[in-house]
Amino acid sequence: MEKGIGISGIAGRMGRLVAEEVAAAGLKFAGGVDREPAEGRFADIAALAAASDVVVDFSHASAAASNARAVAAAGCAYVIGTTGLSAADEAVLAEAAARVPVVYAANFSPGVNLVLALAERMAAALPAEAYDAEILEMHHRQKVDAPSGTAIAMGRAVARGRGHKLEGHMESGRDGHTGARGTGAIGFAALRGGQVVGEHTLLFAAGTEHIALTHRAFDRRAFATGAVRAARWVHGRKPGLYGMADVLGIAPPA
Numbered sequence: 219m220e221k222g223i224g225i226s227g228i229a230g231r232m233g234r235l236v237a238e239e240v241a242a243a244g245l246k247f248a249g250g251v252d253r254e255p256a257e258g259r260f261a262d263i264a265a266l267a268a269a270s271d272v273v274v275d276f277s278h279a280s281a282a283a284s285n286a287r288a289v290a291a292a293g294c295a296y297v298i299g300t301t302g303l304s305a306a307d308e309a310v311l312a313e314a315a316a317r318v319p320v321v322y323a324a325n326f327s328p329g330v331n332l333v334l335a336l337a338e339r340m341a342a343a344l345p346a347e348a349y350d351a352e353i354l355e356m357h358h359r360q361k362v363d364a365p366s367g368t369a370i371a372m373g374r375a376v377a378r379g380r381g382h383k384l385e386g387h388m389e390s391g392r393d394g395h396t397g398a399r400g401t402g403a404i405g406f407a408a409l410r411g412g413q414v415v416g417e418h419t420l421l422f423a424a425g426t427e428h429i430a431l432t433h434r435a436f437d438r439r440a441f442a443t444g445a446v447r448a449a450r451w452v453h454g455r456k457p458g459l460y461g462m463a464d465v466l467g468i469a470p471p472a
C-alpha cells in the first residue's frame with residue numbers, strides 16, 4: 219500500500235481502535251474524517267478517499283450511502299462495518315461494489331463468522347416446522363440500532379440454510395398480544411445495558427430438545443483487528459461485494 223488506510227468515524231470507539239491496529243500492523247495511516255472537522259482530519263470523505271488506498275468506515279448508517287458513493291468515485295477500496303443500513307443503503311453499496319472492491323460485514327470477529335457458517339448448516343439440517351429459531355443479543359447501553367447487525371446476519375444465515383430470505387420471516391420487537399409464534403418464523407430479542415461489547419445466542423427450540431450456539435465478545439478490539447485484516451485483503455482485489463467469510467477463506471464455493 220502506497221497511500222495507506224483512511225478511517226471514517228476516526229473519533230469514535232471503533233475508529234480509534236482501528237487507528238491503533240493500523241499502527242500495530244505496521245501499515246501506513248492515511249488520515250481520518252469524523253462528523254466534526256478538526257485539526258489533522260480531512261475536510262470530507264472525498265478528500266480522505268483520494269488520499270487513501272482503502273477507507274475503513276465505522277461511523278453512522280446515515281452516512282453510509284454518501285460515503286460509499288464518494289469512496290467509489292475516488293476508485294478507493296472500501297471496508298464498511300457500520301450497522302443499521304437500510305435496504306436502500308445496501309443497494310448503494312452494491313452499486314459502489316461494481317466499481318471498487320468492498321468488504322461489508324456486520325461483525326469482523328473471526329469467531330462470529332464461524333458461528334454464521336455453522337448457523338447456516340444447522341438451519342439446513344433442522345426442519346423449520348419442528349425447530350423454532352430464536353436469536354437473542356445483548357449490547358452496551360449506547361448502541362442505537364436493534365436488532366444488532368450481527369443478529370440480523372445470524373437471521374440471514376438461518377434463512378439461507380432454509381432456502382429463503384430473511385424478509386417475511388423476521389419476528390422482532392414482540393410486545394402485547396402478539397398471537398402465537400409463526401411456524402418458520404425467525405425471532406429476535408434485544409437486550410441493552412451496561413458496557414456489554416456483544417453477546418449473541420442462536421437457539422433452535424423443538425418440543426424435545428434445544429440447541430444453542432453462543433458467541434461472546436469481550437473486547438471490541440477483535441473487530442478492529444478483523445477490519446484491518448479485511449483492509450489488507452481487499453487492497454488490489456477486483457471490484458465486488460465481499461464478506462468477512464471471503465477474507466477468512468471460509469466462504470462456500472460460489
Ligand code: NAD
Binds near residue numbers: 233280300327441
Ligand atoms: P461511536 O458512536 O463511538 O463512533 C461513531 C463515530 O462516527 C463518532 O465519532 C461520530 O462522530 C462519527 N460519525 C457519525 N456520523 C458521521 C458522519 N456522517 N460522518 C463521519 N463521521 C460520523 O460508535 P462505534 O461504537 O465506534 O460504532 C460505529 C459503528 O460501527 C456503529 O454502526 C456500530 O454498530 C458499528 N460496529 C460494527 C462492528 C463490526 O464488527 N462490524 C463492531 C463494532 C461496531
